[in-house]
Every structure is written in C-alpha cells, then in structure tokens.
Amino acid sequence: MSRPVSTYRLQLTPDFGFAQVAEIAGYLRDLGVSHVYLSPVLQAVPGSRHGYDVTDHSRIREEFGGTKGFREMAQRLAAYDLGIVLDLVPNHMNTENELFRAVLRDGPASPYARWFDIEWDGGKVALPVLGDDTEPVVDGDVLRYHEHEFPHPGHYRLVDWREGPGYRRFFDVSTLIGLRAEDPEVLFGTHEVIFWLLDEGLVDGLRIDHPDGLADPRGYLEALRARSGGVWTVVEKILIGAERLPRDWACDGTTGYEALNRVNGLFVDPEGKAPLVELFTRLTGEPEDYRAVMTRAKHEVIDLFFGPEVRRLARAVSCTPAAAAELLAAMPVYRAYVVPGEPPPRESVEIVEQAAATCSPAVRPLVQQALYGSPEAIIRFQQACGPVMAKGVEDTALYRWFPLSCLNEVGGEPDLFGLSAEEFHEFCAGMPPHSMTTLSTHDTKRSEDVRARLAVLSEMPEEWAEAVSRWSAEVSFDRHLDYLAWQNLMAAWPISAERFTGYLLKAAREAKTAISWMRPDPGYEQRLRAFAEAAVRLDVGRFTERIDAHAMSNSLGAKLVQLMMPGVPDVYQGNETTDFSLVDPDNRRPVSFPREPATEWDSAKLLVTSQALRLRRRLEPAAPYTPLHAEGDAAEHVIAFARGARPHAVAVATRLPVRLARRGWGATTLALPAGHWRDLLAGGLHTGRIPLAHLLGTYPVALLERHDL
Structure with a gap:
C-alpha cells in the first residue's frame, strides 16, 4: 500500500472503461502522477455516465470490464508504478435495485429493510412517481406505471411525484435512496468489494462521496479506517469560510474545494468588487x-x-x-x-x-x-x-448572484473578492499535509481555465462593462440570465451554440427565476436557444483574445500553486492542458489521450503540470511549507513559497497581471533560500536575491529545484 503523492481523476463511462484506462498508463506515468483516481466502479444504472447511482454493491460494473477488467487494469497500472484511488458512495443507491424491491415486496419484515432509511407509514413506504391520470396496471405479480415496475402486492403506496418519498434521499433526487451506513451489516454489505480490493493490494486510497448525508460520519470513518488498515482517505466535505474539518474524523482531509477557492482568490483583484457589483445590479435588478x-x-x-x-x-x-x-x-x-x-x-x-x-x-x-x-x-x-x-x-x-462568476464555485462565497498572499500563507500553514487539493472536478461550476479568464475581469471592469454593453445592444433575452451568459460565453470561447445552449438551459433551470426543472416553459426555452445561437455569432472572441495573455498567467499561476502547495494535488482529466468546460455534463465530455498541445498556453500548462508533478514525487511526503516574500513596489504581484525542511523546491507565480503590465516589475526582487536553484521551466541556475523581471521573464511562473554543485 502506497500513500498517494498526486492523483489524476478519470471519469469512467460505458465508452471509457478499465481497458481504456490501462492504455494510457504510460502517458500518466510520464505526466508524473502517482495514482489514478477513478469515479465509482460498482454496478450502476445501465448507461450511467457518472456511476453515483449504484444498484449492486456486490459487483464491479460490467460495462467497464467487470472484475477481470479491473484486475488487468490494476496490473497494467502497477507495471508503470501507478496506484489506484476509488470513489465510494456510502450514503445512497439507486432505487432500481433488487434489495429495495425485496423491501417493497416484504415490507418491514424484509431482512433488507434495515439497509434503507425508510419512514414506514402503516407498514407502507410512499413512492413519488405519479404524474398524470394514468392508472397503474397489474400484470401478474408486477404493478406497472409507465416505465416503473413494482412488486404486486407490496408494502408501498404510489403518490404524486411532487409529494416526496417516504425515505431519506440524496438531496431532492427521489431515485437515490438513503442507506443506513451506521449499521455494521449495511456498511460491510455495501463495501464488500472495496474491502477485498484493499485486501488484495489493488487499491491504495479512497474518496468518500457526500459524508454529510450519513447519520454518523465520524463513526463511519472510524469503522472504515479500522477495516481498511488505515488506507489514505479523503471526504467530499464542503467547508465554508473559516470552517475546518473536525479533527476527530478518521480521514486525511477533504477533496479540496476549500483549497480551490483559496487558490482562485489569489488571482482576483479586490478593487474590482465595487464596479462589478454595480454593473451586475444595474443589469440584473438583483x-x-x-x-x-x-x-x-x-x-x-x-x-x-x-x-x-x-x-x-x-x-x-x-x-x-x-x-x-x-x-x-x-x-x-x-x-x-x-x-x-x-x-x-x-x-x-x-x-x-x-x-x-x-x-x-x-x-x-x-x-x-x-x-x-x-x-x-x-x-x-x-x-x-x-x-x-x-x-x-x-x-x-x-x-442568481454573479458579479464575477469565477467566485461562484462549490463552497465559494461570491461576495468575497480576492485573497492576499498573507492570507493564503496562513491557510497553507493550517492545511492537513495529506488532504487533497484541486482546481477542477466533475462537479465544479466551470473549469479552472474558464475561471482564469473570468478573474481578469476583476482588473478591468470598465472595459468589460463596455464590451457587455455592446453585445447587449445587439442581442438580449432575460435580464436575470444575460449577464451570466456574457461572462461564460467570453470565458469558454470558442463554444458551439449547442454547448452554450445546454449551459444556459441548466443555469436558467437552476436559478428558478423564469423556469425550473419542475416548471418548464417551452416558449422561454425556444427563445433561450435563439439567444444562444445569436450570441455565439457575435465577435466575443476579440475580447477573449485581448485578455488571454493575462488569463494564461492566471491559469499557470493557479496550476503551479495548487500542485506545489501542501496536500495531495489532483489533476482532473484533460486539465494538464487548457480546458474551457462549463458545469456538468459539459465538463464530463470525453477526453482524448495523450493530450497534444495545440497552443502556446497548452504547451506551457503541460510543462508546468508535468514538471511540478515530477518534482512532487522527489519531495518528502509532507514537505514543510515556507512563505517567501518579495521586496519592491510590485511585491503584491507575486505569490512565492518553498517546500522542504531544507528547502528543496521553490514555486513563484504572478498575481494580478493586468495591473502588473501597467507598472512592470521594476526593481522588485525575491530572495531565494541559500543554495543554487535549477529552473525547471525556463532553464538556468539562480542563487541569492534575483530580480523578478529576470526570474519571470520567460514564463509568468517559476519552479525551482535545489541544485547542489
């Protein structure tokens, strides 16, 4: 068993299973990651593109290659010195499973009734499926209602789909029923496959989905750690503001949203808040x-x-x-x-x-x-x-509230503009050393490079307002949606009308101001499609091209900081090069491997990613973090730190590049720790106090490794 140094998240689908993962083992090894981090691997709803709707915990998903395919993949990865991290879903499973069917048939007397968090009403459980006047039909021992099938007779009652179920569910998704993982029988029954994979040494780490849904997260994690032998474990726990993970949770940390939001804040200019909020309120009425x-x-x-x-x-x-x-x-x-x-x-x-x-x-x-x-x-x-x-x-x-939508991230607070270098250093000082860090996931609202472009707007709000005014004069639709549309159209450019329409439909349904998932309006949706098609024909790309040098600086800076800060860095599939994806399902589109750079930005990002990942494998597992401070008039434009007890690595990144371009580095310098330092990106050796104009003359970031002569 090896503790992950870094991970690479792959989204498994029926089209991209274990055999396809095995094929890219060499590429991932060369990239520098230590572990492949897989989306859920247990049997799920046929055709599921995410795997969080498990239907059978006793089987590895056949669409991915089953048990045989998993073993072959693990052997192939091990040959390239790559381990595996698995994504577990202990809180819920899909209602289309044989165990729940047995409960519906046999009621509270079923041996599986204790598996599910059910509220029995007169010995029956409410199932929210009715949506019209169609009468259910009895067909032998089956009751049919549209596509639904239930045992007949049974211990349930069908109710209107808006009424809600007689069981705990995942958020508002009635097809995902809550499991009682606090029961030892349920825990071991739903983890039997995971435990034998751990016992055979095929898995080195676990990611736990939605621990907040559990009755007893602490007890669950204690039982998991005891049975797993202390395997590296992180939890998908969203922390808000100063909130921290409880110290008595038996895990190594979170999946990294709190780190994402801190890194993101480094590249947002707080001076942009007032003008961007004014623009937002004027345009939207919020x-x-x-x-x-x-x-x-x-x-x-x-x-x-x-x-x-x-x-x-x-x-x-x-x-x-x-x-x-x-x-x-x-x-x-x-x-x-x-x-x-x-x-x-x-x-x-x-x-x-x-x-x-x-x-x-x-x-x-x-x-x-x-x-x-x-x-x-x-x-x-x-x-x-x-x-x-x-x-x-x-x-x-x-x-609904999006003056600068790169701040509208999972766990983010969109009214908090910017984070100082000192605040970031303080955050890193308190980071659990083996917690995961990330910039993009399958659940982020937009990819890291989309956010990098949006962050630039905080430094040039007046020019942005002028651009939005021009576009709005040509095309407009819904004041509650248009400003969000312009931000994401610019930041995801180039984007097809189909992808842009898909994003706007989801955004409008989530906002619930005009339509929602429960309250469709075909006329509104048709007008939205027309707006999207017209908007993508405008010359929005000219503005994007104008800011991309600054966005590239933000992108490379965020990537380097995330990969080199304390914790176990994760790279989401494809994000070693540029990725301009929006919220799911857009960010879960298939990714081609190997990633071939198509632009200067691609090449630089791939270089930064690979060099940082390889350097992390040469660092001690929990290398100390030491803030470094620049001196000079432009000192606020740099974030720098060293890693290692006797510092072995130094990371330097540019902040707020628009304002920096106006003033220049001037005589601003950075004192490197004692010794000689090899530049892994631009080449050359450095020592002592160095002008930042020289250190960052080739790239807006620098990654240095100790080079003892």
Whole structure:
C-alpha cells in the first residue's frame, strides 16, 4: 500500500472503461502522477455516465470490464508504478435495485429493510412517481406505471411525484435512496468489494462521496479506517469560510474545494468588487447583498423540494415545520458536527446559536433539540442541513448572484473578492499535509481555465462593462440570465451554440427565476436557444483574445500553486492542458489521450503540470511549507513559497497581471533560500536575491529545484 503523492481523476463511462484506462498508463506515468483516481466502479444504472447511482454493491460494473477488467487494469497500472484511488458512495443507491424491491415486496419484515432509511407509514413506504391520470396496471405479480415496475402486492403506496418519498434521499433526487451506513451489516454489505480490493493490494486510497448525508460520519470513518488498515482517505466535505474539518474524523482531509477557492482568490483583484457589483445590479435588478439572495433561495428550495424532510425533522423535535424550515435556511454550513450523547463542540453551538439569532423565537426549542436532544432529533437536523445548502446555495443562489462568476464555485462565497498572499500563507500553514487539493472536478461550476479568464475581469471592469454593453445592444433575452451568459460565453470561447445552449438551459433551470426543472416553459426555452445561437455569432472572441495573455498567467499561476502547495494535488482529466468546460455534463465530455498541445498556453500548462508533478514525487511526503516574500513596489504581484525542511523546491507565480503590465516589475526582487536553484521551466541556475523581471521573464511562473554543485 502506497500513500498517494498526486492523483489524476478519470471519469469512467460505458465508452471509457478499465481497458481504456490501462492504455494510457504510460502517458500518466510520464505526466508524473502517482495514482489514478477513478469515479465509482460498482454496478450502476445501465448507461450511467457518472456511476453515483449504484444498484449492486456486490459487483464491479460490467460495462467497464467487470472484475477481470479491473484486475488487468490494476496490473497494467502497477507495471508503470501507478496506484489506484476509488470513489465510494456510502450514503445512497439507486432505487432500481433488487434489495429495495425485496423491501417493497416484504415490507418491514424484509431482512433488507434495515439497509434503507425508510419512514414506514402503516407498514407502507410512499413512492413519488405519479404524474398524470394514468392508472397503474397489474400484470401478474408486477404493478406497472409507465416505465416503473413494482412488486404486486407490496408494502408501498404510489403518490404524486411532487409529494416526496417516504425515505431519506440524496438531496431532492427521489431515485437515490438513503442507506443506513451506521449499521455494521449495511456498511460491510455495501463495501464488500472495496474491502477485498484493499485486501488484495489493488487499491491504495479512497474518496468518500457526500459524508454529510450519513447519520454518523465520524463513526463511519472510524469503522472504515479500522477495516481498511488505515488506507489514505479523503471526504467530499464542503467547508465554508473559516470552517475546518473536525479533527476527530478518521480521514486525511477533504477533496479540496476549500483549497480551490483559496487558490482562485489569489488571482482576483479586490478593487474590482465595487464596479462589478454595480454593473451586475444595474443589469440584473438583483440586490447588492448576496446574503439576502442566498437566504431567500434557501427558503424557496425548502418549500419546493424538502417538505418531507422538514416534516420528519419537525416530528423528531416536536416543533412546527415552519420553525424547522426557518432554522435550516439560516444555517451557514452543511453540518454542525453534533454527535448524539456527547456534549456539542463549542464551534457547533456557536454556529447553531448564531443562525438562530437571525430567526424568530419559535426556533428556540429546535435549537435545544438540535444540540442536546434525542439521537433522532440531532441526526435528522444534521442530515437536513446539507441538502438545503446544496440546493439553496450551489444550485440556486450561485445562479442568481454573479458579479464575477469565477467566485461562484462549490463552497465559494461570491461576495468575497480576492485573497492576499498573507492570507493564503496562513491557510497553507493550517492545511492537513495529506488532504487533497484541486482546481477542477466533475462537479465544479466551470473549469479552472474558464475561471482564469473570468478573474481578469476583476482588473478591468470598465472595459468589460463596455464590451457587455455592446453585445447587449445587439442581442438580449432575460435580464436575470444575460449577464451570466456574457461572462461564460467570453470565458469558454470558442463554444458551439449547442454547448452554450445546454449551459444556459441548466443555469436558467437552476436559478428558478423564469423556469425550473419542475416548471418548464417551452416558449422561454425556444427563445433561450435563439439567444444562444445569436450570441455565439457575435465577435466575443476579440475580447477573449485581448485578455488571454493575462488569463494564461492566471491559469499557470493557479496550476503551479495548487500542485506545489501542501496536500495531495489532483489533476482532473484533460486539465494538464487548457480546458474551457462549463458545469456538468459539459465538463464530463470525453477526453482524448495523450493530450497534444495545440497552443502556446497548452504547451506551457503541460510543462508546468508535468514538471511540478515530477518534482512532487522527489519531495518528502509532507514537505514543510515556507512563505517567501518579495521586496519592491510590485511585491503584491507575486505569490512565492518553498517546500522542504531544507528547502528543496521553490514555486513563484504572478498575481494580478493586468495591473502588473501597467507598472512592470521594476526593481522588485525575491530572495531565494541559500543554495543554487535549477529552473525547471525556463532553464538556468539562480542563487541569492534575483530580480523578478529576470526570474519571470520567460514564463509568468517559476519552479525551482535545489541544485547542489
């Protein structure tokens, strides 16, 4: 078993399975990664493009090559000194599975009834599938309703699809039923394949999907660590602001969204906030206060999606559904980390109390129950917070409030413009040494290079406003959507009308201001398509070309910082070269290998990525992090640090390149640690104090390795 030094995330699909992964082993080895990080590998819904809808935990997915294909892939990767990290989904599975069918047939007496988090109502579970006046048809021992099939007779009742299910689900997705991973039988039953892969030494690491949905994340992680032998494990935990992962969670860290948002902030100019917020509010009519938009969005999604969850919580804590909804909407994080039977952590008490302070007195009984109440009350409150945050913030508010949409990322706060080098250094000082870091994932709202372009706008808001004014004079559609459209059209350029339309349709449905997934409007959607087709014909590319030198600087800087900062860096498929993808499914499109540079930007990014990954393999696993500080008038334009006890590596990146271009580096210098340093990007040797104009004369970044003569 080897601890990952770096990972490369691959999205498995029926078209890209284990055999295709094996074919690129040599390419990934040469790139410099230590481990291949795979999307879920267990049997899922046929044709699934993501694999988070598992239907059978006892089998490796046949569409990918099954057990035989997995072994062959693992052997091939091992021959190239590459390990495997697996993505696990312990919180839920698809309802189209044999175990749940047995529960529907046999009811609470089924041996599998304990597997699922079901609320039995008179011995029956509500299934939200009815959508019209069509009558279900009995066909032997099967009840059919459109494409749905259920055992007949059974322990269920069919209800309107808007009503919600009689079981805990993943967010608002009723086809994904919550598992009770806190039950040892369920944990081992759903992890049996994973455990034998670990036992055989075929897997070196685990990524845990959505731990906030679990009744007891801490207990789950403790059991997993005990059974896995302490394998490297990270959790998909979204941390907001100063929030940190609980120290008593038995894992190595998160999947890196908090690192992503810090790195992103380094390249955003805080001076751009006022003019960009003014532009946004003038064009959209939205208020200046993002927090008000966020709170309103959370209340809306509670009303739209989470009636069953709120009612179940209200019953558990003996309060009104209105009071439960009010406190859930006020919660600023995805979980409060309270464990039944234990005194709540001080931080948890502060979070819940501060949220309650913004609410009516009716929530006070719920506060006590959420912090000190029964296990049912505490757990139900914990499990309800995450879905409200995810749907209210990620999938609603971030599509309504977007003065600079590179800030509208998972775990991001779009009203916080910019991060200083000092703040970044402070963050790195507190980073768990083996936590994952990332810039792009299968769930990010836009790729790292799209964000790199958008960050430039914070340095030139007036020119951007003029460009938007010109385009809007030629084509306009919906004031709540147009400004988001212009940002992403420019930043993803060139983009086809089809891809752009797909993005705008999703954005409009998530925003829920004109249409939604539940409330389609064919006329609106037709006009949206016409807008997208007209917009891509405008000369938006001229503006993109004008800023791309600065965007390239941001892109290379963010990449180098993420790859060299503390933690285990992940590279999302294809992002070793430029990638201008938008939100899924756009960012899950097939990627061709090997990546062949087509532009100067591609070549530079591939060079930075490969050299940094290879250098990371030469560094000690948890190399100390030492901030370096430039001196001179342009010192704010650099972020620099060393890695290693006796520093072995130095990373230097340019910040805020537009303002830098106006003033130049001048006499600004950086003092390197003692010794001689080899430049892995531009070549040459450096020592002592060096002018940044010289160090960054070839590339806007520098990667140096100690070179003892």
